[in-house]
Amino acid sequence: MAGGGSAIRGSRVGAGPMGEAERGQAAPRQTVTYFCAREHRSVVAFSVEAQAPESWDCPKCGLPASMDADNPPPAPKIEPYKTHLAYVKERRSDEEAAEILTEALKLLRSRRKSGDLIF
Numbered sequence: 001m002a003g004g005g006s007a008i009r010g011s012r013v014g015a016g017p018m019g020e021a022e023r024g025q026a027a028p029r030q031t032v033t034y035f036c037a038r039e040h041r042s043v044v045a046f047s048v049e050a051q052a053p054e055s056w057d058c059p060k061c062g063l064p065a066s067m068d069a070d071n072p073p074p075a076p077k078i079e080p081y082k083t084h085l086a087y088v089k090e091r092r093s094d095e096e097a098a099e100i101l102t103e104a105l106k107l108l109r110s111r112r113k114s115g116d117l118i119f
């Protein structure tokens, strides 16, 4: 009958499961566990709407980690990325690095005076 149909429709609109979830809870999250070559286990939380990446940098050691505990990505043979400053510091003492910086500033200032640089 026509009356029964409208009753069902009405109950769906009023108490839909989607509506309750949206109003009652904070953004739902999924947790993904990643494993790195050094056997660290890292649990990372993502929004359920986000696609969890297949690999993740281990927060403990920085190596790439994957969801596969038995087959973590191999540790790269190359050392992790270093900033240029870190590289300079490794090869020279801090004092020398400061000297280089001072020289660079002097050069910059002298160029300004001589008009190579306007600003």
Ligand SMILES: [Zn+2]
Binding pocket: 036, 037, 038, 039, 040, 058, 059, 060, 061, 062, 063
């Ligand atoms: Zn690790």
